[in-house]
Structures are given as C-alpha cells and as structure tokens.
Amino acid sequence: GAVVSQHPSRVICKSGTSVKIECRSLDFQATTMFWYRQFPKQSLMLMATSNEGSKATYEQGVEKDKFLINHASLTLSTLTVTSAHPEDSSFYICSAAQGFQGYGYTFGSGTRLTVV
Amino acid sequence: AQTVTQSQPEMSVQEAETVTLSCTYDTSENNYYLFWYKQPPSRQMILVIRQEAYKQQNATENRFSVNFQKAAKSFSLKISDSQLGDTAMYFCAPSQGGSEKLVFGKGTKLTVNP
Numbered sequence: 001g002a003v004v005s006q007h008p009s010r011v012i013c014k015s016g017t018s019v020k021i022e023c024r025s026l027d028f029q030a031t032t033m034f035w036y037r038q039f040p041k042q043s044l045m046l047m048a049t050s051n052e053g054s055k056a057t058y059e060q061g062v063e064k065d066k067f068l069i070n071h072a073s074l075t076l077s078t079l080t081v082t083s084a085h086p087e088d089s090s091f092y093i094c095s096a097a098q099g100f101q102g103y104g105y106t107f108g109s110g111t112r113l114t115v116v
Numbered sequence: 117a118q119t120v121t122q123s124q125p126e127m128s129v130q131e132a133e134t135v136t137l138s139c140t141y142d143t144s145e146n147n148y149y150l151f152w153y154k155q156p157p158s159r160q161m162i163l164v165i166r167q168e169a170y171k172q173q174n175a176t177e178n179r180f181s182v183n184f185q186k187a188a189k190s191f192s193l194k195i196s197d198s199q200l201g202d203t204a205m206y207f208c209a210p211s212q213g214g215s216e217k218l219v220f221g222k223g224t225k226l227t228v229n230p
Contacts, residue, residue, distance in 0.1 A: 032216055034216075034217070034218075043220045043222045043223050044207070044220045046217060091159065093159075093161065095161070104149075104151055104163040105218065106163075107160065107161035107162075109158075110159050
C-alpha cells in the first residue's frame with residue numbers, strides 16, 4: 001500500500017528559530033499533498049495544500065510567511081515553521097493521495113513540535 | 117464553508133458488540149467522496165472505509181460498514197464484533213466538492229471495553 005513518511009516525529013526548538021518538517025511519498029508520486037495541524041484532543045485543521053512545482057494554497061487565517069511550504073518534487077513536500085513561538089507548538093500531519101482522490105488519502109505519522 | 121457534525125464526542129462499547137457512530141454534513145455538490153478515518157493513540161491516521169456519493173450501495177469493509185443517506189446528508193459508521201484494537205478517535209471526512217480537500221468532523225472517541 002501507499003506509504004507517506006514524515007520526519008522528524010518529534011522536535012524541540014527554541015523560540016525564534018526555524019524548523020523544517022519533511023513529508024515523503026515513498027512508493028508513489030504525489031502532485032498534491034496536504035498539511036494539517038492538530039491541537040490536543042481536537043480535530044485536524046487543514047493549513048495548506050501543497051502543489052508540486054507551484055505555490056502552496058493556504059487556508060484562511062494561516063500565515064503564509066510563518067508556515068513556508070515547498071513541494072519541489074513529486075515525492076517531497078516540506079513545511080518550515082519560521083521564527084517559531086510557543087503557540088506554534090502542536091502536532092503537524094501531512095497527507096497525500098495516490099492517484100484518484102476517491103481512493104482516500106495516506107497520512108504521515110505526524111510531527112510533534114514543541115517550542116520552548 | 118462545509119461543516120461536518122459528529123454529535124457523539126465519546127462512546128463506549130463492550131468487546132464483540134456492535135456500535136454505530138453518526139456523522140452529518142452539508143454540501144451543495146452532487147458528486148463527492150466520504151471517508152471514515154481512525155486515529156489510535158499512536159496518532160497515525162488510518163483509512164477505515166470510503167464511500168462514493170454517486171453510489172447508492174453502502175460500502176462495507178469486513179467488520180465496518182456505512183449507512184449512507186445522501187438526501188439526509190448522513191454517513192454513519194457501524195462497527196460489528198468490536199475489538200479492543202478498535203479503540204481510537206474516529207473522524208468523518210467528506211471531500212470538499214470540486215477539490216481534493218477533506219473536511220474533518222470533530223471526532224468521536226470510541227473505547228472498546230473487555
């Protein structure tokens with residue numbers, strides 16, 4: 001089956017620094033990937049749609065300059081949290097569709113970001 | 117914006133019994149897809165079952181089945197012969213019409229008791 005690898009699984013960074021999260025489709029090509037944020041005991045909130053070779057599409061209220069998304073190849077999308085603050089601490093998850101969207105999406109295992 | 121309502125924040129069921137999780141949504145689209153995902157304590161999102169809106173037949177996947185009522189915009193999940201490994205958060209997620217986006221409900225925390 002389709003596998004999406006997400007790294008790192010956990011990261012702790014200092015306030016003001018930047019951290020990059022990688023999302024890779026291991027056995028399929030993904031022209032579109034999605035980035036979500038999940039607060040404790042809450043649902044997934046879509047942050048942005050990552051499109052290979054073009055700019056990401058951000059959801060309303062998501063700061064484009066804080067959450068930089070790059071989708072440089074058909075198998076890799078990255079999310080960079082810039083100038084991180086403690087309120088950016090959260091669980092970030094990526095997903096990708098293998099071909100036809102009706103088949104569902106495969107999710108990465110998530111990244112727990114803690115900003116201290 | 118599309119909304120998804122899962123009216124049961126928490127549910128519990130005894131092992132081997134049957135439980136039904138409810139989901140309602142709103143959409144103006146005619147063709148779309150609906151999914152149930154589970155998120156166990158590991159937090160890995162796992163696809164449970166999917167339904168194509170233009171198909172009248174309810175989807176089934178082993179112990180999991182759905183009751184899809186398109187006119188009522190209802191998409192409930194039935195778990196038969198519940199197992200301890202079914203303990204997880206369950207999210208209903210219809211696709212947003214015309215795009216590949218999924219809209220997630222707030223989830224139902226299901227606990228299967230031995």
